[in-house]
Amino acid sequence: MTEPRWLDEREARAWRGYQHMRWQLAGALSRRLAADSGLSDSDYGVLVCLSEDPGENVRVGELACSLQWEKSRLSHHLARMEKRGLLLRQGCPSDARGAFVALTPEGRAAIEAAAPAHVEAVRSHFIDLLSPEQLDCLGDIAELVVGHLSRESSGDVAESGC
Amino acid sequence: MTEPRWLDEREARAWRGYQHMRWQLAGALSRRLAADSGLSDSDYGVLVCLSEDPGENVRVGELACSLQWEKSRLSHHLARMEKRGLLLRQGCPSDARGAFVALTPEGRAAIEAAAPAHVEAVRSHFIDLLSPEQLDCLGDIAELVVGHLSRESSGDVAESGC
DNA sequence: TGAACGTGCATGATGTGTCAACTATTCCGT
DNA sequence: ACGGAATAGTTGACACATCATGCACGTTCA
Numbered sequence: 001m002t003e004p005r006w007l008d009e010r011e012a013r014a015w016r017g018y019q020h021m022r023w024q025l026a027g028a029l030s031r032r033l034a035a036d037s038g039l040s041d042s043d044y045g046v047l048v049c050l051s052e053d054p055g056e057n058v059r060v061g062e063l064a065c066s067l068q069w070e071k072s073r074l075s076h077h078l079a080r081m082e083k084r085g086l087l088l089r090q091g092c093p094s095d096a097r098g099a100f101v102a103l104t105p106e107g108r109a110a111i112e113a114a115a116p117a118h119v120e121a122v123r124s125h126f127i128d129l130l131s132p133e134q135l136d137c138l139g140d141i142a143e144l145v146v147g148h149l150s151r152e153s154s155g156d157v158a159e160s161g162c
Numbered sequence: 163m164t165e166p167r168w169l170d171e172r173e174a175r176a177w178r179g180y181q182h183m184r185w186q187l188a189g190a191l192s193r194r195l196a197a198d199s200g201l202s203d204s205d206y207g208v209l210v211c212l213s214e215d216p217g218e219n220v221r222v223g224e225l226a227c228s229l230q231w232e233k234s235r236l237s238h239h240l241a242r243m244e245k246r247g248l249l250l251r252q253g254c255p256s257d258a259r260g261a262f263v264a265l266t267p268e269g270r271a272a273i274e275a276a277a278p279a280h281v282e283a284v285r286s287h288f289i290d291l292l293s294p295e296q297l298d299c300l301g302d303i304a305e306l307v308v309g310h311l312s313r314e315s316s317g318d319v320a321e322s323g324c
Numbered sequence: 325t326g327a328a329c330g331t332g333c334a335t336g337a338t339g340t341g342t343c344a345a346c347t348a349t350t351c352c353g354t
Numbered sequence: 355a356c357g358g359a360a361t362a363g364t365t366g367a368c369a370c371a372t373c374a375t376g377c378a379c380g381t382t383c384a
Contacts, residue, residue: 004277004278004282005285007281007289010294010298010301011289014292014297014298015288015289017300017303017308020308021308022184022188025307026184115166116166119166119167119168120166125310125311126177127176129306129307130303130306134299134302137296137300138176139172139175139176140296141179141292141296141299142176142179142183143179144292145183145187145287145288148291149187149287150186
């Protein structure tokens, strides 16, 4: 085994910086969201997905797909959210194996109350700090990295269907 | 309450892209690390910190500080790692409240075995995909964001002492 | 000396994510 | 129509993070 190609200074700055930002920003935003609205990041994601759907009646699998979550994670999480009264699960008539998920009025109220402050937090901690060029640069980077990852894994097992 | 400033297209691309990248990349790297070496991200971080220290004998609080972890999280994690034989905790003679953490030979072997493949994974999934300009841009962004966050929280409660 | 307070760390309860079965249903080839 | 494979979703065991709390020790000051 040959000597590994350790990161040079520029690479290390980017990588460590990214890691640090990732951790700090996620912490700040999720603490803020939880304090403001009592929702976790995961709750927020689920509620956004449900509220974006026109019928507000979504199949569990569809939800799993758009959130990119594992089915079991979603199932557990839906159970917890259902217990809190944020949503309902009901059987699907056309496919008896399946289930629909729908927002309750409480769930709708929760996401509508939480969204403005959350967007504002994302802005103030992140988006508004960056120039248009930096936003584009970040968008490009993300596209590259995600594209590479999905291309690599697409040969893997399945085309993932999402 | 005035209408929130929702994200425009460029901003949304950057934010969604970042979120997506963050999730995908973390997943890919940690799955890879776990498969290659049986270590979690957290394990890896702890071992790196321990192995970087010259004496390889570190106070728990110091470790918590450089990892930016809560003390109790670290305490639990150290207990698990100690049970797996990766490290040892021993009392500190000069301060009877305190504890030292030290790598075992197994722990040292684990980090030395894991590091090259991990760096290679970071390269192939991330660093090597980016141009020098992109690396610098990302470094700048991270510096901005982290700087803003730490400036904001420094007025908060404590100077954090780290 | 000793009471009050701060520090370093451990512990227990709780919420959340992952993995590996598992159930129920549907699809499909014969 | 039947039997096996695929699909939708759930469940339980477990690993982990976080929070609140507890405990042992040290420091300060009356």
